[in-house]
Amino acid sequence: MNFISVLTSLLCWTSSQVLPAGLTVSPSRSQFFEGTSVSLSCEEDNSSAGWTVRRNTTRRTRTQCDEWGTSAGSTCNITPMLTDDTGVYWCESREGAASSSIQLTVSGKIRLWS
Numbered sequence: 001m002n003f004i005s006v007l008t009s010l011l012c013w014t015s016s017q018v019l020p021a022g023l024t025v026s027p028s029r030s031q032f033f034e035g036t037s038v039s040l041s042c043e044e045d046n047s048s049a050g051w052t053v054r055r056n057t058t059r060r061t062r063t064q065c066d067e068w069g070t071s072a073g074s075t076c077n078i079t080p081m082l083t084d085d086t087g088v089y090w091c092e093s094r095e096g097a098a099s100s101s102i103q104l105t106v107s108g109k110i111r112l113w114s
Contacts, residue, residue, distance in 0.1 A: 021051040021074070021091040023099050030102060034109045035080045040065075042074040042091035042099065049093040052076075057087035081106045 021042040032038060042051035053065045053076040060067075065076035068085065078085055083106050090101035 021099050023091045023102060030104055032081050032106045034082055037079040040076045040089055044074055051091045051093050054092050055087045055089045
């Protein structure tokens with residue numbers, strides 16, 4: 001097998017692989033206050049992979065958006081956020097591939113005294 005054949009085979013193999021989706025958090029931060037909202041989206045390289053947002057919290061592990069947020073395709077919205085929403089979030093495909101994760105922290109509401 002010559003060099004060109006090997007290179008072509010590698011390029012075809014690499015381009016056919018399903019790459020993990022990236023998790024996008026909007027607004028783009030990792031610390032929130034109770035009562036605010038967040039949108040978590042799986043930026044998909046391959047929409048047929050069926051990416052969904054999952055999380056681990058102190059109460060439950062590997063739960064999907066339908067159990068704690070509002071799902072719209074590969075986007076999950078949490079409105080309003082509560083301190084129980086503190087945890088690690090990531091995207092996962094039907095086949096089990098996972099994106100990198102992010103830790104989100106939700107603090108209690110700010111109280112202003114007059």
